[in-house]
Amino acid sequence: GESVGLHLPTLSVQEGDNSIINCAYSNSASDYFIWYKQESGKGPQFIIDIRSNMDKRQGQRVTVLLNKTVKHLSLQIAATQPGDSAVYFCAENMGVAAGNKLTFGGGTRVLVKP
């Protein structure tokens, strides 16, 4: 989920289980969304994106779901592995009126337990 303040929400997952990370976005005009993964000491790394004309997109072990009615985005990670431990951010493209800027959510920390 989203966070405010200093403490990131944390999702603890058993290795091998599926993870679901949620994100609420703010702008109904946003039409492009991205999930990023950030490991300690590194910049965010692109995982998967989705355009607003789709409600689901699959990658390798990851699926992004988009519900425009409630402005909700989720990232599902199948068979979570220790290497999936990181902070995950969703980002929305705010549209032409906002110069196509990407605005990021507060992030969710995923901890994979062996």
Place this chain on the structure above:
Amino acid sequence: GAGVSQSPSNKVTEKGKDVELRCDPISGHTALYWYRQSLGQGLEFLIYFQGNSAPDKSGLPSDRFSAERTGGSVSTLTIQRTQQEDSAVYLCASSLTDQRGFPLHFGNGTRLTVT
């Protein structure tokens, strides 16, 4: 196939000093962004360059912050008279274009510590 390169990776400075942070975007990328990330927090937009257009400076927190992009490639973010609250990781990202549907590619950031 280099990615986005930022330097220095770490910078410690005394309060009141000026600092310059450098970003080398991916070759051919026309859009360049600076974000700031405080410890344990999300990414705060600072400034955005696209080609020869005037930059979007709407995220700069004060007039102590400025950035330039020379020749449509390398960018420098300058913070004058640094304050302790400027301590953060400064991330640069580039994109092939500013059009929707193209993700940003990030560097590993410069960790700035103001003492």
